[in-house]
Amino acid sequence: MTHKRLLFGLLLAPALIWLLGLIVLPHVDLAILSLRARVAPGEYAPSLRQYQTFIEEPLYWNTFVRTAVMSILATAITLLLAFPIAWTIAKIARGRARSLMFIMCLIPFWVSETVRTLGWMILLRESGVLPAVLVQLGITEAPIEMLYRDATIMVGLVYTSMLFMVVPLIGALDSLDDTLIEAAYDLGGNGWSILWRIIVPHAAPGIVAGCIVVFMLTLGNYLTPTLLGGKNSLWFTEQIYTQFITRFNWEQGAAFGFLLLVLSSAIVWVGLKLSGQHFGDVMRRS
Amino acid sequence: MEQPDLEARRVAKRYAGLVAVDELSFSVKRGSFFSILGPSGCGKTTLLRMIAGFLAPDSGDVFIGGQSMSDVPPNRRPVNMVFQHLALFPMMSVGQNVGYGLSRRGLPAKDIAQRVGAMLERVSLPGSENKRIDQLSGGQKQRVAIARSLVLEPTLLLLDEPLGALDLKLREHMKIELKQLQADFGTTFVYITHDQSEALVLSDHVAVMNRGRFEQLGTPQSLYYEPHTPFVAGFVGANNRIEGRASQVSGDLVEVTTEQGLRLFARRMGEVQAGAAVTAFVRPEVATLARNVDGLPASQPRFQGKVASLLFDGANSAVLVRETASQTEFHIALPQTGQFADVAVGETIAFGFDPERALCFAAAASSGS
Numbered sequence: 134m135t136h137k138r139l140l141f142g143l144l145l146a147p148a149l150i151w152l153l154g155l156i157v158l159p160h161v162d163l164a165i166l167s168l169r170a171r172v173a174p175g176e177y178a179p180s181l182r183q184y185q186t187f188i189e190e191p192l193y194w195n196t197f198v199r200t201a202v203m204s205i206l207a208t209a210i211t212l213l214l215a216f217p218i219a220w221t222i223a224k225i226a227r228g229r230a231r232s233l234m235f236i237m238c239l240i241p242f243w244v245s246e247t248v249r250t251l252g253w254m255i256l257l258r259e260s261g262v263l264p265a266v267l268v269q270l271g272i273t274e275a276p277i278e279m280l281y282r283d284a285t286i287m288v289g290l291v292y293t294s295m296l297f298m299v300v301p302l303i304g305a306l307d308s309l310d311d312t313l314i315e316a317a318y319d320l321g322g323n324g325w326s327i328l329w330r331i332i333v334p335h336a337a338p339g340i341v342a343g344c345i346v347v348f349m350l351t352l353g354n355y356l357t358p359t360l361l362g363g364k365n366s367l368w369f370t371e372q373i374y375t376q377f378i379t380r381f382n383w384e385q386g387a388a389f390g391f392l393l394l395v396l397s398s399a400i401v402w403v404g405l406k407l408s409g410q411h412f413g414d415v416m417r418r419s
Numbered sequence: 420m421e422q423p424d425l426e427a428r429r430v431a432k433r434y435a436g437l438v439a440v441d442e443l444s445f446s447v448k449r450g451s452f453f454s455i456l457g458p459s460g461c462g463k464t465t466l467l468r469m470i471a472g473f474l475a476p477d478s479g480d481v482f483i484g485g486q487s488m489s490d491v492p493p494n495r496r497p498v499n500m501v502f503q504h505l506a507l508f509p510m511m512s513v514g515q516n517v518g519y520g521l522s523r524r525g526l527p528a529k530d531i532a533q534r535v536g537a538m539l540e541r542v543s544l545p546g547s548e549n550k551r552i553d554q555l556s557g558g559q560k561q562r563v564a565i566a567r568s569l570v571l572e573p574t575l576l577l578l579d580e581p582l583g584a585l586d587l588k589l590r591e592h593m594k595i596e597l598k599q600l601q602a603d604f605g606t607t608f609v610y611i612t613h614d615q616s617e618a619l620v621l622s623d624h625v626a627v628m629n630r631g632r633f634e635q636l637g638t639p640q641s642l643y644y645e646p647h648t649p650f651v652a653g654f655v656g657a658n659n660r661i662e663g664r665a666s667q668v669s670g671d672l673v674e675v676t677t678e679q680g681l682r683l684f685a686r687r688m689g690e691v692q693a694g695a696a697v698t699a700f701v702r703p704e705v706a707t708l709a710r711n712v713d714g715l716p717a718s719q720p721r722f723q724g725k726v727a728s729l730l731f732d733g734a735n736s737a738v739l740v741r742e743t744a745s746q747t748e749f750h751i752a753l754p755q756t757g758q759f760a761d762v763a764v765g766e767t768i769a770f771g772f773d774p775e776r777a778l779c780f781a782a783a784a785s786s787g788s
Contacts, residue, residue: 310504310506312502312503312504312506313506313508315473315493315500315502315506316500316502316506316507316508317508317519318492318493318494319471319473319493319494319498319499319500320494320499320519320520320523320567320568320571321494321495321520321523321524321571322494322519322523323494323523326523330508330510330511330519331508331510334510334511335509335510
């Protein structure tokens with residue numbers, strides 16, 4: 134009995150150390166940091182000033198809301214694009230075609246995120262490939278700058294997130310019994326009603342799991358919005374970066390970090406409530 | 420003549436050159452229970468899926484209620500199907516399952532609720548609208564699956580081996596329930612199965628299917644007592660199969676001699692030439708047992724053999740007897756009287772049968788069974 138417990142403890146130890154050392158401790162430290170203010174050089178006092186700054190400064194607010202809205206939008210677009218792909222892989226493709234399609238989804242991830250994003254920049258910048266093609270085709274007269282637009286950020290975010298949506302969706306759709314679809318069709322259902330009443334309810338845990346992962350990754354993404362959106366991308370992670378690295382205002386950065394955590398948790402919670410899913414179910418099924 | 424509910428005209432389907440359904444034509448009378456019985460791979464599922472509309476026939480046409488179904492998708496056919504594993508929707512309650520088809524027809528919610536309630540009552544599940552599917556027993560699920568289809572009042576209900584997944588006891592029970600439900604509703608049922616007992620018990624008419632064709636179509640009684648082909652004789656009910664040559668043909672009686680030298684008489688079915696290879700069938704209950712040869716009527720051929728094993732199965736008990744001279748094995752039913760309750764393995768016993776009740780067919784070139 135004690136042996137078993139010891140073994141269990143040892144097996145669990147790396148995870149616990151990781152959780153404690155890399156997540157709990159830094160966050161406790163961040164919490165303390167965010168709740169103090171510098172009153173004199175090297176002297177600090179407990180204060181809510183950092184949070185007050187956030188509320189009073191519209192730039193921070195706007196960035197915050199903008200990041201959340203863009204992330205939700207990116208998640209929705211990713212879901213819409215990933216669903217047919219996952220459906221094809223799970224239900225239509227067989228054997229080699231199936232593996233091949235899955236590998237095609239995976240291949241972009243063999244390249245580092247930075248290189249991948251730089252690839253988009255090569256394609257989209259003013260002197261890049263796509264504007265040149267548009268000029269060649271006579272669609273635009275002069276090369277247009279495609280970088281540094283919200284749409285470009287969106288493309289980059291969706292592209293980066295695709296795999297994380299496709300994988301849980303394949304799992305969810307794979308487990309759907311085809312005869313359920315046939316039965317619904319037999320009973321008079323058509324494409325839309327079958328999608329809404331049979332397929333989506335069955336795949337809901339997978340859909341929600343994919344959405345949570347993609348949303349978190351997007352919200353916390355730094356590289357893609359910065360590189361594709363440039364200085365004006367106004368992504369909240371950039372604000373955090375700026376506070377910590379440029380301004381060396383760790384207190385403010387810590388407060389922003391905490392706000393981002395609260396924001397993402399709140400949106401995930403609302404999402405779960407709206408979709409009627411339970412976090413435990415979602416994580417078990419995905 | 421009354422319009423048949425289902426009519427197939429030269430319906431055929433091939434898969435990669437293999438014939439699954441071979442130009443079948445048949446019709447099913449309104450309100451009858453029609454079974455298609457056949458071994459796995461005989462094409463019965465393909466046929467059913469063509470009737471339901473999930474598969475299009477390569478040639479020929481299916482008529483339901485007199486209407487050609489050639490361009491009608493499954494969701495517009497007056498046909499509903501009970502699937503092999505039922506395919507109830509686990510994400511919906513019992514009531515939602517039964518009401519799904521009605522809601523697809525755009526009925527108002529009040530009407531749906533009322534009709535679902537009435538239907539659940541008819542299948543003896545009153546008030547279970549709000550139960551989840553996983554709260555139901557196997558038999559209850561079965562009834563929900565049937566209710567879900569019948570609530571739409573289809574011309575035809577197709578059943579794809581729905582009892583296959585149930586355990587024996589429940590299967591026996593559901594057989595009776597299915598027959599009663601069919602009689603109650605009066606809907607035409609088309610039932611496919613590989614279980615001959617299900618087909619015999621349930622059906623008004625049975626088609627025995629083999630290699631994409633109907634070997635014989637008739638009442639359960641006619642299939643059992645008057646099989647037209649060796650395949651039907653072998654597939655429907657238990658039978659002793661004896662291969663040999665027709666050493667003599669006199670009128671309707673054939674003398675069959677096996678390689679091992681067993682000689683027996685059997686009624687001729689179809690054309691049998693003297694000297695040709697034949698297959699004879701003797702049902703286990705046709706043979707009579709006696710302690711010794713004198714106990715059997717002298718007018719019939721009599722045999723002696725040793726009891727090789729006892730197959731006790733209550734009312735269906737039988738013995739395996741090895742005929743002394745030829746070592747041919749016979750499966751013989753034990754009479755219900757208990758007269759042979761004490762028969763032991765190794766005992767010598769006499770048996771005989773009425774040649775009129777044994778059947779002899781010309782051996783088909785390849786009558787796989």
